[in-house]
Amino acid sequence: MYKIMSPAEAVGIIKDGDCICVNSFVGIENPVEIHEAIYERFKETGSPKNLTIISSAGFGLWDEDRNAESYIREGAVDKLICGHFGAMLSTKKLVLEDRFEAYNLPLGCISHAIRAQAGGIPGALSKVGLDIFVDPRIEGPGINNISNDKELVKLVDVDGEEFLYYKLPKIDIALIKGTAADRRGNISFDDMYMSGDALSICQAAKANGGKVIVQVDKLVRKPSRPRNAIIPGCLVDAIVVVEQEPLGSGYEALTGSFEIPSGQWDMWVEIIERLSSSHRQNSVVADIIGKRATKELSEGDIVNIGIGIPETVSKYAKEQGILDKVTLTVESGGVGGFPASGPVFGAMIGAASVYDMANQFDLYNNGGLDICFMGGLEVDQYGNVNAHRGEGAYAGIGGFANITAKTPTVVFCLSFTAKGLFVEEENGKIEIVQEGRIPKFVEKVHSISFSGKRALQNGQKVLYVTERCVFELTKDGLKLIEVYPGIDKERDILSQLPFPVIS
Secondary structure: OOEEEOHHHHHOOOOOOOEEEEOOEEOEOOOHHHHHHHHHHHHHHOOOOOEEEEEOEEEOOOOOOOOOHHHHHOOOEEEEEEOOOOOOOOHHHHHOOOOOEEEEOOHHHHHHHHHHHHOOOOEEEEOOOOOOOOOOOOOOOEOOOOOOOOOOEEEEEEOOEEEEEEEOOOOOEEEEEOOEEOOOOOEEOOOOOOOOOHHHHHHHHHHOOOEEEEEEOEEOOOOOOHHHEEEOHHHOOEEEEOOOOOOOHHHHOOOOOOOOOHHHHHHHHHHHHHHHOOOOOOOHHHHHHHHHHHOOOOOOOEEEEOOOHHHHHHHHHHHOOOHHHOEEEOOOOEEOOEEOOHHHEOEEEOOOEEOOHHHHHHHHHOOOOOEEEEOOOEEOOOOOEEOOEEOOEEOOOOOHHHHHHHOOEEEEEOOOEEOOOEEEEEOOEEEEEEOOOEEOEOOOOOOOOEOHHHHHHHOOEEEEEOOOEEEEEEOOEEEEEEEOOOOOHHHHHHHHOOOOOEO
16 A cells, blocks of 8 residues: 655665666656655765666756756766666766766667566567667667676577667666546646656566655545556555646646647747747758758658757748648657657647557657658768767767667758858858868767668668758768759868768
8 A cells, every 4th residue: 555755755765776767758757856855865874875777768857956966976876777868967977987887778678678577578679779889799888988787788589580688677666757646546647748657667666576656746536537547556655745836838738738739839839948948949050951851751741850950840841831741759658749849858739649658669669650850960971870979978869769770761950060060041042151160971970879781771761961962871872862052062062071972
């Protein structure tokens, strides 16, 4: 039977050496007060220590002193396994200082490995990750010099086919954020942006003899309708009630509290960006790339659009009258709305459906999308893309590897150079006024997020759309298939490439 506890009482359940699995998505749906109670207990007693933390999409608030950042920084954690580190501002720096073991696995592969553990299966098989950094033959999932766990990802053969086998440590503690607990302890997620892996995490913890701690906004007497109770009360050990400030009409638009017609998406995007101080890409370079990339969309497509420059595809899809004729999706489980960005990335405006994250990655892993638009840090002569690791910086792969692994058409949206690039467009002609200092097309990428070789084997169409030209991946390398008006092919493109292309 569950018990109502204070944050301090609830974290007393956690023991030294426990493996904690957090249900969150980058900067949203974090059980903040529970994390901060862990820090207070650790600061006062030195316990819990030697923790392992797993999170499919990472956990953070874009604030170095909030959520789990403090107790990670103070040494309570020995090992982190995450799909994304972007919102964990101090943690992602400490990772590169070898302060603790840290591993980066594709977001969807962590999600599926959690679900497997919930069903009594040690791990999950996947073709996602083959021939990219996480493949043990390439680099493996360890981020820093002390991260050498060989059990997390293994190359295996099943009936003559190669797979990667993802196996997580056994989960002892589930940390969950929900909306409400009814008098039976059932947890609903009505005011949440997503449910993520919540149920699977709880099932895995209980299967391992562990404990489930859920933070909710309120208690309600009336039992939830069965379909709305994401976590049944029989799985819950501790319920922590932390009353939240009202979301406000802007954020309520992300919870599905009311219907938003597609024609009103722009209005709500503006409201939410104003509330969250988030601003979408708005530059000549991004607009040129987004306008050209949008030409690859077809009516009826099921789509994923990445953050950054790819977000401009949404803008031009609307201008061209096709946005309401395609179905957008987001990794956290949303389908059929408009993805939000910035601090609320993972939520959707006007979603038609929001289901468990593992189900979303079933769709992605099996080629259920028609097309995706992704960003990139580097591209090499083999069509490989690095999108997760910069020089001296680490964000993580997130859902990128799952989304690009089998989608029939993959469109990378990136500038030709970075840091100082200045471009003008007038009367349909492009002028490179100032070249960027850092080339994005390189002889060899720093780390592989997307494998050109694997894409060719899969028969995928792969385009690289820049502000001056478009390349396509072929069996003989990159082919220059389009040069924009005003661009000098030799001066602005070929002479700047460190490798030959077909032109």
